[in-house]
Amino acid sequence: MKLPESLRDQLKVPLGLLLPESQADKTNIQKHLTENSYIITVGDRTTEKMIEFGLIPSLQIIDNLEKRAKRKPPKLESAIELTVDNPPAEITSNSMDVIKKAFAMKPPIRLTVNGEEDLLVLPVCIYAPENATVLYGQPNEGLVIVTITPEIRNKAQSLLDSME
Template structure:
């Protein structure tokens, strides 16, 4: 998987490259074109992992932000942090999630600019690769609005 992801990341001048998940992020960091945003939780299939090391991220020029997000859900704070990192931050940023990062893929798909590359891990299968466009962003935004309210955690 590592070589394949590296080729995909390097094959085009993407507006943004966004990696979600520890294993996928570690593989993407091996490419000549570093990701703009990495989202990780320090776990792989709910077990502690050391695929992404914070000191290595800092050494590669990534800013580091921490955010909370519940397993199987989306917190407003996590969604806003990710979308701000994608659209407002002009450097590389790594978001460490206290909780679980899996559902944040939806937020990335909804707010990434067109012609961005989003890569996220699929346990026991590999990785999914999506090139964003306005149709994808609109569709994901519509689906986010249909989520059961308990799936989105509003933290006061």
């Protein structure tokens, strides 16, 4: 599925709470996590930040790029590694299948995307377990924290349904 021009502005609106960069520290992030939160990070910098805070994401989705520039992957010991091809401005059916598969595996899991991972926030929000919290970066603004609820699932599904 490709991202139509008409949806680009809509996807710039955070799906959840936007913590400004200056407030995106461990204490503020932990306030939005439940006791047994299944933490999902989408993005290299967000993943790296959570690992540095000792908040190891159950599912990490990275593409070894930050603002389109090549970077080293965040350091992590003993995660199950998966890879998938997902071109920029698209969500492939294979990506959705791999995300579903990742949720059925024992964490931590790292999914490395050849292409671009940004839009994979949508299928993650649809298929994430009930106790999940999704974290992703809002470029030049801060960190978005999304608690998975039926409303979030529906919103993500309708955005996905609007893709071509």
